[in-house]
Amino acid sequence: MAPDRETRERTATGATAAPRPRTRLDQPMSPRRRLMPEWDPEAFGRLSERIARFLGTGRFLVWMTVAIILWVVWNVSAPYALRFDDYPFIFLTLMLSLQASYAAPLILLAQNRQADRDRVNLEQDRKQNERSIADTEYLTREIAALRVGLGEVATRDWIRSELQDLIKELEEHRPDGQVVFPTVPTERSRGRDVDDR
Template sequence: MAKIRRTDNSRLDAPKGLRPSVLPARNRESRDRFGRATEWVARAMGTPWFLLILTFFCLVWIGYNTWGPENFRFDSAALGFTALTLILSLQASYAAPLILLAQNRQDDRDRVQIEQDRQRAERNLADTEYLAREVVALRLAMKDMASKEFIRQELRSLLEELEKDRPEHEQTGTAGDGGR
């Protein structure tokens, strides 16, 4: 008996991306088109217009099959409008999965948006921390720098020292300059 050899990616307990798909691979664009169509249907079913049209459709159906010409009636009121019930059940059985598909796509978009928001918040936090460190460094550097008042005071004290060191006759301006 020949032994069938299985590779790791053919196991059913492997992650979905690692095992071969049962259906043939389709391009991403056709899946996205189908997803957009399901979202459109789900959005359309959630509108007041859809409810009004469905209500109008049911009223016309019931009215025609109740008061219409007997030869042309196709759904008996005596049987409880079986065809209408089947049509509405079919519509509901397709509506539920389409709505779930649309919700799954929205959840995926929300997940991506949340991840992008988290990354943006992390970048903003890192930028804010960097700017805060720079502001602190500038404040520290400003405290080390001399202010105008400090420089003026130093210049005054230097002038006072120079004037103390000069001989007395130079301070008055009368020493042998010939009256110039």
């Protein structure tokens, strides 16, 4: 009698090994339950930036000063039964400490987000500068190659000076001093000079 498939798998993996459940990779995993609440870090970061921007304005200082003055005036001049924070103003101190303890991390979070944006901008600027430097070096090499190439090109003035030197040499070497050259129509040569310019 041949052993069945399950028996073969047990003997291959060991008699005490329990079969592992296979996870399917072609299907998304079911979401796990978390004990901590979830939030969108980008939305929270944008909110913290708005609060930090508001805390850094003159409007916030004016409203904070007005609130503190009203608080102190109310707790000094109101009837005793309506006062909620007597003279040492302990509750006011607690509220200001609470506001400061929340303001500092929000400002730091906003600064971190700004630093991240600055880092990305600096990286983009660095890449742009590298491209500009590479383009400039390429154009410099091309201009230098053109200058070298133009230095080797014979210009009309150089050819004329060479021809005049040859005429002088020929005049010096002829015994009778006469030089005979084929005639070129003057109108044609002048027209070509004008066109060349």
